[in-house]
Structures are given as structure tokens and as C-alpha cells.
Amino acid sequence: MPNTKELARREEMHQRFTGAHALCAGCGAPICVRTILNAIEEPVVVVNATGCLEVATTRYPTTAWNVPWIHVAFENAAAVASGIETAYRVLRRRGKISREIRFVAFGGDGGTYDIGLQALSGALERGHRFIYVCYDNEAYMNTGNQRSGATPFAAQTSTAPVGERSFGKPQRRKDLTEIAAAHHIPYVAQASISDWYDLARKARQAAAVDGPAFLNVLSTCPRGWGYPTDQAVKIARLAVETCYWPLYEVIEGRWYLNYIPEEKLPITEWLRPQKRFAHLFEPQNRELLHQIQQQVDEAWEKLLRKCERYEAL
Amino acid sequence: MRVATEQQLSLLTGAEAAAHAMRQINPDVVPVYPITPQTPIIETFAQFVADGLCDTEIINVESEHSAMSAAVGASCAGARVMTATSSQGLALMLEIVYIAAAMRCPIVIAIGSRALSGPINIHCDHSDSMMARDAGCVQLFAENAQEAYDLMIIAQRLAEDHRVLVPVMVMQDGFTITHSAEPVALLPDEVVKDFVGEYEPLYPLLDVDHPTTQGPFVLPDYYFELKRQQVDALDAARTVWLELQERFAEISGRRYQGFFEAYKLSDAEYVLVVLSSTAGTAKVTIDRLRRKGIKVGLVKPWVFRPFPAQEIAQALAGKRAVAVLDRAISLGSWGPLYLEISAALGRYLPKKPALYNYIYGLGGRDTPPELLASVVTDMQNEVDPTVLRYLGLRE
Numbered sequence: 001m002p003n004t005k006e007l008a009r010r011e012e013m014h015q016r017f018t019g020a021h022a023l024c025a026g027c028g029a030p031i032c033v034r035t036i037l038n039a040i041e042e043p044v045v046v047v048n049a050t051g052c053l054e055v056a057t058t059r060y061p062t063t064a065w066n067v068p069w070i071h072v073a074f075e076n077a078a079a080v081a082s083g084i085e086t087a088y089r090v091l092r093r094r095g096k097i098s099r100e101i102r103f104v105a106f107g108g109d110g111g112t113y114d115i116g117l118q119a120l121s122g123a124l125e126r127g128h129r130f131i132y133v134c135y136d137n138e139a140y141m142n143t144g145n146q147r148s149g150a151t152p153f154a155a156q157t158s159t160a161p162v163g164e165r166s167f168g169k170p171q172r173r174k175d176l177t178e179i180a181a182a183h184h185i186p187y188v189a190q191a192s193i194s195d196w197y198d199l200a201r202k203a204r205q206a207a208a209v210d211g212p213a214f215l216n217v218l219s220t221c222p223r224g225w226g227y228p229t230d231q232a233v234k235i236a237r238l239a240v241e242t243c244y245w246p247l248y249e250v251i252e253g254r255w256y257l258n259y260i261p262e263e264k265l266p267i268t269e270w271l272r273p274q275k276r277f278a279h280l281f282e283p284q285n286r287e288l289l290h291q292i293q294q295q296v297d298e299a300w301e302k303l304l305r306k307c308e309r310y311e312a313l
Numbered sequence: 314m315r316v317a318t319e320q321q322l323s324l325l326t327g328a329e330a331a332a333h334a335m336r337q338i339n340p341d342v343v344p345v346y347p348i349t350p351q352t353p354i355i356e357t358f359a360q361f362v363a364d365g366l367c368d369t370e371i372i373n374v375e376s377e378h379s380a381m382s383a384a385v386g387a388s389c390a391g392a393r394v395m396t397a398t399s400s401q402g403l404a405l406m407l408e409i410v411y412i413a414a415a416m417r418c419p420i421v422i423a424i425g426s427r428a429l430s431g432p433i434n435i436h437c438d439h440s441d442s443m444m445a446r447d448a449g450c451v452q453l454f455a456e457n458a459q460e461a462y463d464l465m466i467i468a469q470r471l472a473e474d475h476r477v478l479v480p481v482m483v484m485q486d487g488f489t490i491t492h493s494a495e496p497v498a499l500l501p502d503e504v505v506k507d508f509v510g511e512y513e514p515l516y517p518l519l520d521v522d523h524p525t526t527q528g529p530f531v532l533p534d535y536y537f538e539l540k541r542q543q544v545d546a547l548d549a550a551r552t553v554w555l556e557l558q559e560r561f562a563e564i565s566g567r568r569y570q571g572f573f574e575a576y577k578l579s580d581a582e583y584v585l586v587v588l589s590s591t592a593g594t595a596k597v598t599i600d601r602l603r604r605k606g607i608k609v610g611l612v613k614p615w616v617f618r619p620f621p622a623q624e625i626a627q628a629l630a631g632k633r634a635v636a637v638l639d640r641a642i643s644l645g646s647w648g649p650l651y652l653e654i655s656a657a658l659g660r661y662l663p664k665k666p667a668l669y670n671y672i673y674g675l676g677g678r679d680t681p682p683e684l685l686a687s688v689v690t691d692m693q694n695e696v697d698p699t700v701l702r703y704l705g706l707r708e
Contacts, residue, residue, distance in 0.1 A: 043521035047386070058529035068518045071528035072385050072412055079379035082372055083342060083386025083394075088519055090341045090370040091392060097519055119382065122375030 007200055010038045021064035022056040026229030028193040028219030028236060029053045032135045033106060035193070036215070037067065039200035040207045042102045045084060046070070049077035049107035049116055052142040053135065075115035077105040078123035078132055085128045102207045103130035109150035110140040113176050117149075124183040124212045131206040131213045134176065137221035145224035145276075149174045152244075153295065154288050156276045157224070167279065167288055172295065180214035181250040187213040189249035193220065194236035198247055198258055205249070218245045226275020238270040243300040248307060257307040264300075267293045316564050320498040327458040327490035330497045331397070331423045331483070332357035334465035337505035339367040340421075341392035341512075344374045344383040349435045350487035351399040351425035381406035381413060381420075388418035389527050391517025393473070396420065399487060400427035400441045407445055413480050414449025414543060416528055419472030419512070420480040422450070423465060426589065426640075427487040428676040436677020437487040439588065442617075443641040443649045449543045451481040451550050452618040454588040456574075458497045461485040463567060464615070466500070467557050469509045476549035478515075486590040488677070504564050547619040554616060572621035573614040575628060577603065581610025583692045584629060584666075586654060587638040588614060591673070591680055595638075598685040609689055617650070622657035629658065634667040634692035638685075638704070640674045647701050648672055667695065673704035680705055 016037040045068045048054045057064040112134040140146040147157040160169040181188045186209040189202040206213030220232040239245035247258040271277040345355040429440040455461040468481040562568040592613035639648025651670035
């Protein structure tokens with residue numbers, strides 16, 4: 001694994017994904033994409049689900065991609081990747097191509113947790129050799145912050161808004177990383193745009209396994225979450241430090257924790273800087289804050305019991 | 314060019330005949346998902362692969378939506394791709410069929426025609442393919458197993474011609490053709506291989522040294538022009554279809570002259586226009602009526618998209634009456650085939666024959682020769698052409 005300096009140099013050199021895009025300042029998606037693509041040594045082909053990343057990087061006739069890139073629809077990135085990877089295997093077998101290529105699919109949480117879950121599950125179950133990356137910003141951000149299966153409990157969104165009779169989303173988020181792990185694929189990991197080296201290492205590991213790999217990457221959204229654009233990485237970091245978003249990996253069915261905070265911060269540290277949680281700090285919602293802390297604690301304890309050992313960064 | 318000197322006659326269902334065409338074409342990738350009555354196509358083909366008779370990669374996807382998505386991915390990657398479906402399967406994949414056409418993927422899709430739900434029904438009508446008629450694909454209709462086989466082979470070459478590059482759907486009637494065995498003349502493997510040649514993708518995604526961005530976000534400043542290019546592609550499909558018929562006739566001795574079969578048409582006063590297997594029933598009916606001295610003929614389009622409007626209008630010029638039989642209905646309007654022919658006559662003929670529309674056979678309702686004969690009687694009696702009529706319906 002190259003060191004951080006080497007990774008930084010490669011960022012300058014490769015430019016697989018360039019700055020010529022229209023993603024918002026403070027968006028986590030380009031950090032996620034650049035880190036992953038630059039960590040992979042082999043030539044890559046990128047599949048993109050419909051979403052911010054697709055819309056903001058390929059306004060015809062321009063493109064921000066210096067690698068082969070394809071978008072077909074919202075719910076089918078994993079299925080499209082299945083077709084490309086299969087074509088690759090057969091064309092290699094038939095002697096029409098010789099290069100070693102890796103396949104990376106990017107989808108947001110809407111395209112992955114919700115509408116694309118079936119296609120993802122099918123592709124993982126069939127064992128295609130590709131990496132599926134969910135850049136998870138916890139709501140349908142491309143259409144303006146509607147709630148998804150990834151939206152956390154009590155967050156404000158435009159389709160589960162806060163009001164006289166509502167405190168935001170009444171349900172808990174589903175655990176997609178665990179769902180992916182239940183497919184018995186060789187590699188599953190949870191990562192964050194805040195932990196650059198960890199994410200790069202996981203991308204390399206994902207590219208090395210002979211089968212499907214799934215990365216669930218917490219990716220910030222300044223518009224939906226409501227934070228100053230220069231705070232993206234810090235906000236993501238707080239999700240890790242509060243154990244809201246633990247960094248871990250599942251390698252061949254064995255669970256490894258990648259980071260234990262020295263001092264586990266209270267969940268309010270993560271919630272407070274984000275406007276989508278502002279209502280939780282009103283006095284009548286104190287009980288909700290308590291509930292959220294409980295949810296985080298329980299999930300963290302459960303994860304600790306699952307993880308065989310602690311793998312330092 | 315290789316020419317078939319001897320063609321072996323085999324007893325095959327339409328589904329098996331289509332699967333044989335797939336075996337001989339030996340595409341790179343075939344995503345499959347089961348649905349009645351298409352399933353025997355992919356089952357027969359999967360057995361060919363399992364037996365080592367061809368070496369296609371089959372992807373057992375988890376839905377038709379993913380079947381078409383994987384097909385688009387594989388096609389853009391640079392592979393030759395085929396798949397098959399019916400009814401609800403086509404409905405589920407339809408979102409991606411439109412995209413496949415717009416991304417100019419030459420995917421051949423075998424369709425075992427089946428009524429759309431609801432209510433759920435597994436038998437034949439054309440509501441599935443008619444639902445997809447505006448998607449940007451070439452649509453070909455086979456009357457029998459032989460045509461299903463031939464059209465699959467022609468479809469591959471048609472789709473991949475660089476002037477065309479759109480998906481081609483090959484329809485055969487569910488059960489009536491997919492599950493009925495008839496003698497089919499198969500071309501020798503090498504003749505088919507030679508006819509379809511190698512697929513030469515223009516911008517394969519897997520060419521990592523020449524990266525392309527495929528399926529980008531297109532705003533009002535370019536969308537319209539890209540749609541216009543699809544119009545041109547389907548126009549070009551007319552030319553390529555005619556060219557391919559010459560070549561196909563040379564290798565097979567079977568000629569798909571023009572865009573439709575004209576059966577006893579030249580001296581006909583009354584004409585039936587019908588797609589697919591019912592054309593067989595129509596021919597029997599026409600023969601019987603002609604023995605009684607009634608001059609009836611048939612127009613059976615093989616090509617529904619691009620629609621051969623001018624050619625059909627010219628073929629119907631001077632006829633006394635024409636009855637268009639539709640095995641689908643555009644609810645709230647009339648039959649899709651009728652609407653095309655009505656528009657064609659309006660556009661090209663100053664003096665039009667009386668034009669009738671009959672809806673028949675929905676959900677697999679049987680349409681025997683007597684019903685078709687009753688249509689001719691209606692035309693002779695000059696019944697009101699402004700009324701939409703139904704065959705074999707209990708009212």
C-alpha cells in the first residue's frame with residue numbers, strides 16, 4: 001500500500017476524475033470518487049447510477065471523466081456492471097482484449113439502498129468481479145433532500161419534514177453494509193470520506209479480491225445536511241468519532257473493526273452542526289436525542305461483538 | 314459468401330428455432346430471465362451452451378429489468394448481445410429498452426408474444442410489443458417457426474449495421490408458434506456464421522486507451538438532435554433490411570420481398586392486413602373464399618418498425634375495402650396497426666379504399682377461419698367503417 005504522500009502524488013498525476021464538474025462545494029462525492037479511483041492500480045471502467053455524481057459530471061458534450069464511464073439509469077448500475085464484466089470475461093476468453101481491467105460502480109444511497117437494491121443483490125449473488133461503491137449521503141439529494149432508506153431516524157427531509165405532528169423521519173435507517181455482507185461475498189467495507197487512507201486501502205483491497213466487493217462510504221451533502229461547505233470532512237469525521245458510522249470490513253465473512261475512537265464522542269457532537277437535526281435540540285425533543293444515542297450505542301456494541309479483532313489503520 | 318446447398322428439415326417449435334439461431338450466431342453475452350411463453354427459448358439455448366455447442370456467457374439475472382440493463386452494459390462494452398422475453402418481462406425492461414435504443418445498442422430481443430396484465434394471462438396477443446412500438450427498436454413479426462428462425466438471423470446483421478445500430482425485436486406468437494412444432498429448414502452453421510459476420514463496435518467501453526463517456530446528461534440544447542439521429546437510424550434500417558433480403562435469399566433461397574408478404578394481393582378486391590401467425594389462418598380463409606369466387610388478398614407485414622407506410626399504401630391502392638386486424642388495442646383509441654395504415658392511406662392515397670378495424674384474439678382468444686371469413690362478408694356488405702369491431706368477443 002503506497003503511503004499518503006504517494007497517494008497524493010497520484011492524485012495530481014492520474015486525474016482519472018477531473019475538477020471539471022458541477023458538484024457543490026463541500027460535496028463528499030468527488031472526494032470519494034477520486035480517492036477510490038486513484039487507489040486502484042489497474043485501468044478502470046466506471047458505471048454510474050443516476051444521481052448528483054452523474055448529472056454534475058457529464059453535461060453533454062462535456063465530461064469530467066478520463067476513464068471509460070457509463071450511465072444507463074437509476075436503479076441498475078449493478079446490473080449494467082454485470083453485463084460489462086461478463087462481456088469483459090468473454091471477450092478476453094475469445095482473444096479480443098488482453099488488458100487487465102477493474103470495474104467500479106458508483107451509486108448514491110437512493111440508487112443503492114432503495115431503488116437499486118434488487119440489482120445490487122443480484123449482481124453480488126452472481127459473483128461478478130466488480131466493486132460497488134455506495135456514496136451514502138443519507139437522502140435523495142439530487143432531487144432535493146427526500147428521505148431514503150439510508151436517512152437516519154429523526155432527520156429532517158423534504159418528504160418527511162418536521163412539523164407540528166412530525167419530528168422528521170420516524171423510521172431507523174437500514175443497515176446496507178450488513179445486507180451486503182449477508183451475500184457471502186469476498187469483501188465488504190464501511191468507510192468515510194473523512195478517513196482518506198482507510199478508504200484508499202479499502203479500494204485497493206476491493207480491487208484485489210476475485211469476486212464482488214461492496215464499499216459503503218459516508219459522503220457528506222452540504223445542501224441536505226446543512227453545514228458550511230468547508231466543514232465536509234470534519235462533519236464526516238464526527239460520524240466516525242461518535243461511532244455513528246464505524247469503520248469496519250468483512251473479509252471472507254470475518255469481521256474486522258478498523259477504528260476505535262480514543263474517546264467515543266456523544267452523538268450530539270455529530271448532530272449539532274447539521275441543520276437537518278436542528279429541531280432535535282429544541283426542549284420538547286430531548287427524548288429523541290436520548291433515543292438516538294441509545295441506537296448508536298446498541299449498534300456499536302453489537303458491532304464490537306461481531307468483530308474478531310481490531311485492525312488498526 | 315457461403316451458400317446453403319442443402320438445408321436439413323428439423324421438427325422444431327418456434328422457441329427451439331429461435332434458440333438454434335442464437336446457437337449459430339453464438340453471441341458473446343445473453344442475459345436471461347424466465348417468463349412464459351418465452352422460457353423455452355432461453356432453456357433450449359442454455360442447454361446448447363451446457364452441451365458445448367456454443368460458448369456464449371449466459372447471465373442468469375434477477376429480473377428482466379436487469380436483463381436489459383446487463384444487455385446494455387455488455388453491448389456498450391463491445392459484446393454481441395441477445396436476450397428474450399414476453400409480456401410483463403418486456404414491460405419491466407421497457408425503461409431500459411428505450412435507453413438501449415438511444416445508446417444505439419444492437420441487441421437482438423426474441424419476444425414470445427403474450428398479453429399484458431391485467432388481468433394476468435399467459436396467452437398470445439400483441440399488447441406487449443405494441444407497448445414498445447415507440448421505443449426506437451426495429452420490430453419484426455414472424456408468422457411461423459421458420460420465419461422466427463430466419464428473422465433472428467437477419468435481425469443480428471440488421472441491428473449491427475453501422476447505419477442502424479438499434480435493438481431489433483423479433484416477435485413470434487406465444488404458444489401458437491413458441492410451443493408448436495413444425496418443419497424448419499436450418500441453415501448450416503458456417504453459412505449463418507458467415508452471414509452475421511463479426512460485430513465491430515464503434516466505441517467499445519472496454520477500450521481503456523480511448524476512454525468514452527456513454528449515457529451522459531443531455532439538456533435541451535442537444536436532446537432534440539440526438540432523438541433526430543434515432544429517426545435517421547430507423548430510416549436507414551429500411552435500406553439495410555432490403556439489402557439483407559437480397560443476401561439472405563442468396564444463402565437460403567427464402568426471400569422476404571419488401572417489408573410485407575403480399576398473398577394473392579394483385580387482383581384482390583378485399584384485403585386483410587394482419588401480423589404473425591393469424592396470417593396463416595388468413596391464407597387458408599382466402600383460399601376457401603377464392604374457391605367461391607371472392608377476390609380476397611392478404612398483407613402480412615414482417616416489419617412493423619420502421620413502419621413501411623408508403624409501400625403498404627401503394628399495395629392497397631385501388632382496392633375496394635381493407636380490414637386491418639389488430640391483436641392489441643390502444644385503449645381509448647383503435648388498433649395500433651390500423652392507426653398506422655389509416656395514417657398511411659391518408660398520407661399517400663388520394664382515393665382511399667374503405668378501411669375497417671377489427672380487434673381479435675386478445676389474451677389468446679382463438680380466431681378460426683370462419684371469423685376471418687365474416688370480416689370479408691362485412692366488407693362485401695359495406696358495413697359502417699366508422700365503428701371499431703371485435704372478432705370472437707361475447708357482448
